Amino acid sequence: MALTGGIGSGKSTVARRWVELGATEIDADVLARDVVAPGTKGLALVVEAFGSKILSPDGSLNRAALAEIAFSSEGNRKKLESILHPLIQEAAQKIISTQSGPVVYTIPLFVESNSPLKFDAVVTISCPEQVRIDRLVRDRGMAWEQALARVKAQATDAQREAVSDHVIDSNCDLNELISRADRVFAELVA
Missing domain, CATH: 3.40.50.300 (P-loop containing nucleotide triphosphate hydrolases)
Structure with missing residues:
Protein backbone atom coordinates (compact mmCIF):
# COMPACT_ATOMS: atom_id res chain seq x y z
CA MET A 1 0.00 0.00 0.00
CA ALA A 2 1.18 3.53 -0.72
CA LEU A 3 1.07 5.95 2.20
CA THR A 4 1.25 9.59 1.19
CA GLY A 5 0.62 13.03 2.61
CA GLY A 6 2.24 16.42 2.77
CA ILE A 7 5.32 17.23 4.78
CA GLY A 8 4.39 17.37 8.46
CA SER A 9 1.09 15.52 7.98
CA GLY A 10 1.83 12.52 10.20
CA LYS A 11 2.90 9.88 7.66
CA SER A 12 5.79 8.69 9.83
CA THR A 13 3.51 8.21 12.82
CA VAL A 14 1.06 6.12 10.81
CA ALA A 15 3.86 4.13 9.14
CA ARG A 16 5.45 3.34 12.53
CA ARG A 17 2.09 2.13 13.79
CA TRP A 18 1.56 -0.10 10.77
CA VAL A 19 5.03 -1.60 11.27
CA GLU A 20 4.00 -2.38 14.87
CA LEU A 21 0.96 -4.15 13.39
CA GLY A 22 3.13 -6.30 11.10
CA ALA A 23 3.81 -4.33 7.92
CA THR A 24 7.23 -3.81 6.38
CA GLU A 25 7.95 -0.15 5.66
CA ILE A 26 9.78 1.17 2.65
CA ASP A 27 10.44 4.87 3.12
CA ALA A 28 10.90 6.90 -0.08
CA GLY A 101 3.53 -9.74 3.87
CA PRO A 102 1.91 -6.31 3.99
CA VAL A 103 4.18 -3.54 2.72
CA VAL A 104 3.66 0.15 3.35
CA TYR A 105 5.52 2.39 0.92
CA THR A 106 5.75 5.82 2.55
CA ILE A 107 5.99 8.23 -0.36
CA PRO A 108 5.41 11.93 0.30
CA LEU A 109 5.51 12.83 -3.40
CA PHE A 110 3.20 10.07 -4.67
CA VAL A 111 1.15 12.43 -6.85
CA GLU A 112 4.17 14.38 -8.06
CA SER A 113 6.22 11.27 -8.93
CA ASN A 114 3.64 9.71 -11.27
CA SER A 115 4.77 6.41 -9.81
CA PRO A 116 4.54 3.46 -12.19
CA LEU A 117 4.48 1.14 -9.17
CA LYS A 118 1.18 -0.64 -8.60
CA PHE A 119 -0.44 -0.65 -5.16
CA ASP A 120 -3.39 -2.50 -3.69
CA ALA A 121 -4.39 0.75 -1.97
CA VAL A 122 -3.33 4.38 -1.69
CA VAL A 123 -3.80 6.05 1.70
CA THR A 124 -3.46 9.80 2.21
CA ILE A 125 -2.72 11.39 5.57
CA SER A 126 -4.55 14.70 5.41
CA CYS A 127 -3.99 17.75 7.58
CA PRO A 128 -4.58 21.50 7.06
CA GLU A 129 -1.58 23.37 5.66
CA GLN A 130 -1.34 25.73 8.63
CA VAL A 131 -1.20 22.83 11.08
CA ARG A 132 1.57 21.21 9.02
CA ILE A 133 3.52 24.49 8.89
CA ASP A 134 3.17 24.88 12.66
CA ARG A 135 4.43 21.30 13.16
CA LEU A 136 7.45 21.91 10.91
CA VAL A 137 8.38 25.07 12.79
CA ARG A 138 7.82 23.49 16.22
CA ASP A 139 9.10 19.94 15.64
CA ARG A 140 11.78 20.36 12.97
CA GLY A 141 13.02 23.85 13.76
CA MET A 142 12.27 25.23 10.30
CA ALA A 143 11.81 28.92 9.74
CA TRP A 144 8.18 29.76 8.95
CA GLU A 145 9.06 30.86 5.39
CA GLN A 146 11.02 27.65 4.77
CA ALA A 147 8.13 25.51 6.06
CA LEU A 148 5.65 27.40 3.90
CA ALA A 149 7.85 26.94 0.81
CA ARG A 150 8.11 23.19 1.43
CA VAL A 151 4.35 22.82 1.90
CA LYS A 152 3.55 24.92 -1.19
CA ALA A 153 6.03 22.94 -3.33
CA GLN A 154 4.01 19.76 -2.81
CA ALA A 155 0.67 18.57 -4.14
CA THR A 156 -2.39 19.70 -2.21
CA ASP A 157 -4.40 17.39 0.03
CA ALA A 158 -7.21 17.58 -2.55
CA GLN A 159 -4.84 16.33 -5.28
CA ARG A 160 -3.68 13.48 -3.05
CA GLU A 161 -7.18 12.58 -1.93
CA ALA A 162 -8.33 12.38 -5.58
CA VAL A 163 -6.03 9.37 -6.15
CA SER A 164 -6.56 7.76 -2.74
CA ASP A 165 -8.62 4.81 -1.64
CA HIS A 166 -8.56 5.93 2.01
CA VAL A 167 -7.97 9.28 3.74
CA ILE A 168 -6.88 9.57 7.36
CA ASP A 169 -7.40 13.01 8.90
CA SER A 170 -4.42 13.62 11.19
CA ASN A 171 -5.66 16.91 12.63
CA CYS A 172 -6.30 15.18 15.96
CA ASP A 173 -4.44 13.96 19.03
CA LEU A 174 -2.01 11.04 18.81
CA ASN A 175 -4.37 8.47 20.33
CA GLU A 176 -7.10 9.31 17.83
CA LEU A 177 -4.63 9.20 14.93
CA ILE A 178 -3.46 5.74 16.03
CA SER A 179 -7.08 4.59 16.28
CA ARG A 180 -7.83 5.88 12.77
CA ALA A 181 -4.66 4.25 11.40
CA ASP A 182 -5.57 0.93 13.07
CA ARG A 183 -9.04 0.93 11.47
CA VAL A 184 -7.67 1.55 7.98
CA PHE A 185 -4.88 -1.03 8.40
CA ALA A 186 -7.36 -3.68 9.58
CA GLU A 187 -9.50 -3.03 6.52
CA LEU A 188 -6.52 -3.18 4.16
CA VAL A 189 -5.11 -6.47 5.43
CA ALA A 190 -8.50 -8.20 5.88
Missing part, protein backbone atom coordinates in the same frame (compact mmCIF):
# COMPACT_ATOMS: atom_id res chain seq x y z
CA ASP A 29 12.79 9.57 1.89
CA VAL A 30 15.36 6.97 2.99
CA LEU A 31 15.64 5.67 -0.57
CA ALA A 32 16.07 9.27 -1.76
CA ARG A 33 19.13 9.55 0.49
CA ASP A 34 20.45 6.15 -0.59
CA VAL A 35 20.28 6.90 -4.32
CA VAL A 36 22.51 9.98 -3.88
CA ALA A 37 25.07 8.38 -1.57
CA PRO A 38 28.73 8.94 -2.50
CA GLY A 39 29.72 6.94 -5.57
CA THR A 40 26.18 6.45 -6.88
CA LYS A 41 24.81 7.22 -10.32
CA GLY A 42 22.22 9.43 -8.61
CA LEU A 43 24.81 11.68 -7.01
CA ALA A 44 26.68 11.99 -10.31
CA LEU A 45 23.47 13.00 -12.11
CA VAL A 46 22.53 15.56 -9.44
CA VAL A 47 26.01 17.11 -9.55
CA GLU A 48 25.84 17.21 -13.34
CA ALA A 49 22.49 19.04 -13.13
CA PHE A 50 23.23 21.47 -10.28
CA GLY A 51 27.02 21.73 -10.05
CA SER A 52 29.61 20.82 -7.44
CA LYS A 53 28.36 23.56 -5.08
CA ILE A 54 25.89 20.95 -3.76
CA LEU A 55 28.73 18.78 -2.46
CA SER A 56 30.22 18.80 1.03
CA PRO A 57 34.01 18.94 1.35
CA ASP A 58 34.07 15.13 1.78
CA GLY A 59 32.26 14.61 -1.54
CA SER A 60 28.90 13.68 -0.05
CA LEU A 61 25.71 15.53 -0.91
CA ASN A 62 25.13 18.73 1.04
CA ARG A 63 21.38 18.27 1.40
CA ALA A 64 20.80 21.82 2.68
CA ALA A 65 22.60 23.33 -0.32
CA LEU A 66 20.63 21.15 -2.72
CA ALA A 67 17.33 21.96 -0.98
CA GLU A 68 18.05 25.68 -1.21
CA ILE A 69 18.58 25.39 -4.96
CA ALA A 70 15.79 22.88 -5.59
CA PHE A 71 13.14 24.85 -3.73
CA SER A 72 14.21 28.20 -5.24
CA SER A 73 12.21 27.56 -8.41
CA GLU A 74 9.68 25.13 -9.77
CA GLY A 75 12.02 24.37 -12.68
CA ASN A 76 14.83 23.34 -10.35
CA ARG A 77 12.50 21.23 -8.24
CA LYS A 78 11.11 19.46 -11.29
CA LYS A 79 14.62 18.88 -12.62
CA LEU A 80 15.65 17.26 -9.33
CA GLU A 81 12.48 15.15 -9.23
CA SER A 82 13.05 13.96 -12.81
CA ILE A 83 16.45 12.64 -11.72
CA LEU A 84 15.53 11.16 -8.35
CA HIS A 85 12.02 9.73 -8.83
CA PRO A 86 12.97 7.00 -11.35
CA LEU A 87 15.94 5.94 -9.18
CA ILE A 88 13.79 5.85 -6.04
CA GLN A 89 11.04 3.88 -7.80
CA GLU A 90 13.55 1.34 -9.08
CA ALA A 91 15.00 0.87 -5.58
CA ALA A 92 11.51 0.53 -4.08
CA GLN A 93 10.46 -2.06 -6.65
CA LYS A 94 13.50 -4.19 -5.83
CA ILE A 95 12.54 -4.23 -2.15
CA ILE A 96 8.81 -4.73 -2.75
CA SER A 97 9.50 -7.75 -4.95
CA THR A 98 11.22 -9.53 -2.04
CA GLN A 99 8.36 -9.08 0.46
CA SER A 100 5.55 -11.53 1.15
